[in-house]
Amino acid sequence: MHDRVSKKGYKNREGGSMVLKMLTGSQAVAWAARLARVDYIPAYPITPQTEIIETLSEWIRKGEMEATFVQMESEHSLLTAAGTAAATGARVFTATSSQGLLYGFEMLYSIAGWRAPLVLVNVARALAAPITLEPDHNDVLAARDSGFLQFHAENVQEALDLVLLAYRVAEDHRVLLPAIVNMDGFHLSFTREQAELPEQNAVDQFLPEYRPINPIRASEPVAKGIPVLIPPLYSFFKYQMHMASRIALNVFREAAKEFERMFSRIYAPVEEYMVDDANTVIVMSNSFASIGKQAVNVLRDEGYKVGLLRMRLFRPFPTDDIVKSLRGKRCVVVIDQNISVGKGGITHPEIAEALYHLEDRPNVILPVVAGLGGKSISLEEFRHAVRVAERLASLKAGPDGPLLLFREDEAALVESLLKTASGG
Amino acid sequence: MRLSDSPILERGYIFNPSHVLVTEPSLLFDPTVKPLEGMTEGSVLFVNSSKDMLLVPSRKVCLLHRDITGLALKYIGRDILSAAMGAVACKLSGLISLQSMVDSIEEELAELGLEPDVIEKNVQLAKECYSSVESVGLRGLSHRPSHKVVEVQYLGENGIPDLLSMGNTVLRKTGSWRVLTPIVSKDLCTACGICYTYCPEGCISVDEQGYPSINYDNCKGCMVCTIECPRKAIKIEREAPWS
Numbered sequence: 001m002h003d004r005v006s007k008k009g010y011k012n013r014e015g016g017s018m019v020l021k022m023l024t025g026s027q028a029v030a031w032a033a034r035l036a037r038v039d040y041i042p043a044y045p046i047t048p049q050t051e052i053i054e055t056l057s058e059w060i061r062k063g064e065m066e067a068t069f070v071q072m073e074s075e076h077s078l079l080t081a082a083g084t085a086a087a088t089g090a091r092v093f094t095a096t097s098s099q100g101l102l103y104g105f106e107m108l109y110s111i112a113g114w115r116a117p118l119v120l121v122n123v124a125r126a127l128a129a130p131i132t133l134e135p136d137h138n139d140v141l142a143a144r145d146s147g148f149l150q151f152h153a154e155n156v157q158e159a160l161d162l163v164l165l166a167y168r169v170a171e172d173h174r175v176l177l178p179a180i181v182n183m184d185g186f187h188l189s190f191t192r193e194q195a196e197l198p199e200q201n202a203v204d205q206f207l208p209e210y211r212p213i214n215p216i217r218a219s220e221p222v223a224k225g226i227p228v229l230i231p232p233l234y235s236f237f238k239y240q241m242h243m244a245s246r247i248a249l250n251v252f253r254e255a256a257k258e259f260e261r262m263f264s265r266i267y268a269p270v271e272e273y274m275v276d277d278a279n280t281v282i283v284m285s286n287s288f289a290s291i292g293k294q295a296v297n298v299l300r301d302e303g304y305k306v307g308l309l310r311m312r313l314f315r316p317f318p319t320d321d322i323v324k325s326l327r328g329k330r331c332v333v334v335i336d337q338n339i340s341v342g343k344g345g346i347t348h349p350e351i352a353e354a355l356y357h358l359e360d361r362p363n364v365i366l367p368v369v370a371g372l373g374g375k376s377i378s379l380e381e382f383r384h385a386v387r388v389a390e391r392l393a394s395l396k397a398g399p400d401g402p403l404l405l406f407r408e409d410e411a412a413l414v415e416s417l418l419k420t421a422s423g424g
Numbered sequence: 425m426r427l428s429d430s431p432i433l434e435r436g437y438i439f440n441p442s443h444v445l446v447t448e449p450s451l452l453f454d455p456t457v458k459p460l461e462g463m464t465e466g467s468v469l470f471v472n473s474s475k476d477m478l479l480v481p482s483r484k485v486c487l488l489h490r491d492i493t494g495l496a497l498k499y500i501g502r503d504i505l506s507a508a509m510g511a512v513a514c515k516l517s518g519l520i521s522l523q524s525m526v527d528s529i530e531e532e533l534a535e536l537g538l539e540p541d542v543i544e545k546n547v548q549l550a551k552e553c554y555s556s557v558e559s560v561g562l563r564g565l566s567h568r569p570s571h572k573v574v575e576v577q578y579l580g581e582n583g584i585p586d587l588l589s590m591g592n593t594v595l596r597k598t599g600s601w602r603v604l605t606p607i608v609s610k611d612l613c614t615a616c617g618i619c620y621t622y623c624p625e626g627c628i629s630v631d632e633q634g635y636p637s638i639n640y641d642n643c644k645g646c647m648v649c650t651i652e653c654p655r656k657a658i659k660i661e662r663e664a665p666w667s
Contacts (some may be wrong), residue, residue: 240583
């Protein structure tokens, strides 16, 4: 299945031709932007995002892609340019990562408030300090409350497809909110996988031209995101954004159905992996869910009835899908690859809240923090988390805080490096 | 301002005040300020005005007016009204002694870095304002008129904070911000057009002969025109017609 196939044509269900390529995650989302026929790409380099904008600028330079590419002087300018261009009616693509996302952070709320639908790819990288280049999700989840829709990809194909779906949902007049498509740095962004490039005609059909609402045009002035010093107005507009995001859940489902019909790939707000008959379900997101699935395979062989639920949409929060998958389970293990310092994982309380009012809610919803700064999560760690949850369930006890997954050899490594650092 | 002997568990807006102090009479009719809103029978409305008020309140409020600006010009030489209006509020409440008020003014203005003579002028102004009104006391809790709680409907593309209608600025009568009013003296004016050029608000237009006319609905009283006029043909007046 993972043969190295550089280019191979074949027929899809609609009879159109498709191309299989070995693409990195970065190249895949660049392809998605190209296929979406974006008009404008404001850019600023940052590891591990830079390959995306390098790919796009190269295509534009060679005349293979028609779009305006501007290198800005910072991510704050980048996001400002992106949002304002979207407000003029341009289809805008941009990408950043980690510190870059945070540097442009205040503009996220403004763009969402302007209801300017653009797509931003965030290549997840843990936040400084201490500084690293490897991924976790504190960067993208910092944008959780901004009003951006959030789509999280596990693999290269999904990263490409979610960019197309993100444009379709964001630009829908029932929604009109910007979107972030998240993929993990290195583990996905620089990893080559086989991916199917949709045909341009099919993408054009799936993603018709963006029809902006009240675009800013020459001699047709419009003020966007106006000052509302009368508090009920602010309250009203802010809640409209919330309702738009909630409606985006169904708009996504509709779009995914159409996507499946055209491209034969299925995208629901969550992905279930061996959940049906599982007693314990691990909840994860993004690229590390692949190793989570591998762990589920092994643990199944060992006799653990485990499954995995992967969050694909994070905003809007897919409460109904989570309830459907997790109600009646004995244990849920929520693996947060992020940490809200002083509390624990960011998604755990949201999952727990979604299940709280059910009579058949799980006995244990274990908060687990793992994979910070790209630390790998091994089979032993998955097994340990599952066993802790099951032990708590049999004791009818609750967790007393997040469980950090960390191995003996890693502790020894840290100890020796601390020794080196202290000059000892 | 809220005053109480017991812990005050209200914040923000005062929905039905015992006393309303209006620093500038034109604010009485400002649709966004609405200073009379929430006043009920027995409320005191105090207006800084040298003129007898023509206002006929629909509710039985007690109407007072004093020329606070005149007093400020007399004591300080400028239309600085905060200490003066504060003094009126202190006296009306019936709870704040003259000495407490003076101590507070001295402390706060010293924190702002004002010179002792300026502080003293403010204190003198405040003392006169304090003695110019009688205490009327305070009333109890503030309650917002009740309305039922409703569900907000999702308006889709119509529920977006876009402003499409143009020229809304004229709806906002910024003339209410004005304390001093420029008046063009036709006898001295040579129709040079300099005031028209300099007005930062575009509130001066010229007629066919080139003579200026000031839009008092929107003139903020910055007095740039009076400074720029080469013939000194634009006089400064207090309380020119504000409606």
